[in-house]
Amino acid sequence: MIAIESRAICVCCLLGFSLLGTPKISADTITVAVASNFAETLEAISTKFEQQFPHDVVLVRGSSGRHFAQIVNGAPFDVFLSADTRRPQALVDAEVVENSKVKPYAIGRLALWSSIPTANKLPRERLVEGDFNHLAIANPRLAPYGKAAMEVLENIGLASLIQSSSENTLVYGENVAQAFQFVATDNAELGFVALSQVINSVPDEEYWQVPADLHAPIVQSLAQLTDTEAVKQFLNFLTGSEGSLLLRQQGYLLPTQN
Amino acid sequence: MQPSDITALIISLKLAAYSTLILLVLGTPLAWWLSQTRNRLKPVLEALIALPLVLPPTVLGFYLLIGFAPSGPIDSLLDSLGIPSLAFSFQGLVVGSVIYSLPFVVQPLQTAFVGLGKRQLELAATLGAGPLDRFFTIVLPLSKLGYLTAAVLGFAHTLGEFGVVLMIGGNIPGETQVVSIQIYDHVEALDYTSAHTLALGLLLISFLVLLAVYGINRQSRLVTLQ
Numbered sequence: 115m116i117a118i119e120s121r122a123i124c125v126c127c128l129l130g131f132s133l134l135g136t137p138k139i140s141a142d143t144i145t146v147a148v149a150s151n152f153a154e155t156l157e158a159i160s161t162k163f164e165q166q167f168p169h170d171v172v173l174v175r176g177s178s179g180r181h182f183a184q185i186v187n188g189a190p191f192d193v194f195l196s197a198d199t200r201r202p203q204a205l206v207d208a209e210v211v212e213n214s215k216v217k218p219y220a221i222g223r224l225a226l227w228s229s230i231p232t233a234n235k236l237p238r239e240r241l242v243e244g245d246f247n248h249l250a251i252a253n254p255r256l257a258p259y260g261k262a263a264m265e266v267l268e269n270i271g272l273a274s275l276i277q278s279s280s281e282n283t284l285v286y287g288e289n290v291a292q293a294f295q296f297v298a299t300d301n302a303e304l305g306f307v308a309l310s311q312v313i314n315s316v317p318d319e320e321y322w323q324v325p326a327d328l329h330a331p332i333v334q335s336l337a338q339l340t341d342t343e344a345v346k347q348f349l350n351f352l353t354g355s356e357g358s359l360l361l362r363q364q365g366y367l368l369p370t371q372n
Numbered sequence: 373m374q375p376s377d378i379t380a381l382i383i384s385l386k387l388a389a390y391s392t393l394i395l396l397v398l399g400t401p402l403a404w405w406l407s408q409t410r411n412r413l414k415p416v417l418e419a420l421i422a423l424p425l426v427l428p429p430t431v432l433g434f435y436l437l438i439g440f441a442p443s444g445p446i447d448s449l450l451d452s453l454g455i456p457s458l459a460f461s462f463q464g465l466v467v468g469s470v471i472y473s474l475p476f477v478v479q480p481l482q483t484a485f486v487g488l489g490k491r492q493l494e495l496a497a498t499l500g501a502g503p504l505d506r507f508f509t510i511v512l513p514l515s516k517l518g519y520l521t522a523a524v525l526g527f528a529h530t531l532g533e534f535g536v537v538l539m540i541g542g543n544i545p546g547e548t549q550v551v552s553i554q555i556y557d558h559v560e561a562l563d564y565t566s567a568h569t570l571a572l573g574l575l576l577i578s579f580l581v582l583l584a585v586y587g588i589n590r591q592s593r594l595v596t597l598q
Contacts, residue, residue: 177560179559179560179561179562180559180560182562183559183562200562201562204562247457248459248460248542250542253543253557255557255561256557256560256561283460283542283544284544285460285542285543285544286542286543286544287542287543288538288543288556288557288560292538295434295437295539296437296542299437299438299441300441300442300443300444301437301440301441301442301457301459301460302460302542
């Protein structure tokens with residue numbers, strides 16, 4: 115009995131010493147408000163980050179407009195990853211963050227996706243031939259991916275054609291996640307989505323990677339809202355080599371350094 | 373207010389009006405059966421009708437979206453009847469709203485019918501009044517307050533509908549762009565002034581409609597008393 119007890123004490127001591135022995139930085143929780151298009155990518159990045167650092171990353175996904183309104187009204191976020199540059203800039207204008215805390219972190223790419231491909235017809239051909247009833251895009255007024263999609267339609271000369279057509283209807287999602295949903299549930303035959311949404315999950319022939327010169331670059335900016343050591347480490351990881359690699363694998367381009 | 377805001381207001385009012393009318397027509401036999409029956413299936417049906425209260429509207433809308441899909445069960449049924457797909461259409465919104473607001477109409481009607489009592493109906497029957505005659509001359513006038521409550525709740529609940537429409541509407545101007553979504557879009561676009569204006573407009577119109585309904589009810593009750 116005594117032997118067992120003393121052994122237990124020994125184990126406890128060892129455990130205690132090993133815990134004390136590793137001088138780890140205190141674990142923090144980093145709360146990130148992230149645009150829905152970037153949430154999947156950020157999940158991959160924060161999983162890697164959590165393996166190397168003692169901190170926890172909590173993702174709050176949603177639309178950037180809503181996150182903006184919540185941040186202005188005191189939401190406890192540490193980092194804001196917006197889908198555009200406008201909302202972080204609006205935080206600067208509202209004097210919620212300093213200008214130096216805002217910077218681009220990714221450039222989004224657009225894809226035209228068709229989940230029900232007709233025989234031998236690629237999504238791009240279906241679009242040009244008008245072989246669809248509904249074309250889903252994110253709301254151009256709210257979402258940069260929607261704005262870019264409209265620019266693509268204008269640049270290939272289809273915008274006015276579709277808007278005046280009675281057979282081809284544009285349907286608008288609140289954001290690119292909803293445009294994705296309309297195609298994923300087969301309600302829209304075609305949809306402009308973020309490349310990151312399809313690049314690793316959908317067969318290649320189902321989507322057309324829209325050439326980047328058909329629309330203005332979709333620059334996504336972040337705003338750093340708090341100044342703890344953990345947040346700095348996280349942002350360094352995100353914009354560092356490992357974060358950048360994951361970002362590219364998920365269908366984003368890196369922002370041009372300047 | 374922008375022209376698109378006014379269009380959205382009209383769509384919302386139209387949607388609420390159509391849905392309420394359909395719900396009153398559908399809800400009457402349903403509520404009547406529930407109020408009279410001793411069938412063992414009654415609790416099952418009651419639970420089913422209350423279910424839209426449980427599901428968050430966006431979740432309900434998501435399943436409707438799946439149901440409306442060209443390969444889905446609802447669409448193949450409609451297709452055989454020659455009716456076009458419901459997704460992204462005003463008709464689709466009406467179907468969604470009817471499901472969404474069903475408990476708000478059926479429950480007040482059922483309560484009203486239960487409260488009627490059997491005496492007057494039996495009396496009328498012995499005097500030779502048929503079932504339809506009894507319904508229109510006795511049940512309907514005596515359940516007026518229940519109908520008023522049902523109509524007001526159904527209308528107001530549909531007017532404020534957001535999640536279901538967000539999922540199945542596709543935000544098409546003049547077709548499925550309703551006022552609640554329009555307000556949300558203004559907020560999302562950081563155009564708070566337009567959002568406030570439209571929200572105030574929606575509240576004012578709703579207040580006036582409700583005031584009119586309750587006002588008419590009060591007056592007609594005074595007339596009956598006199």
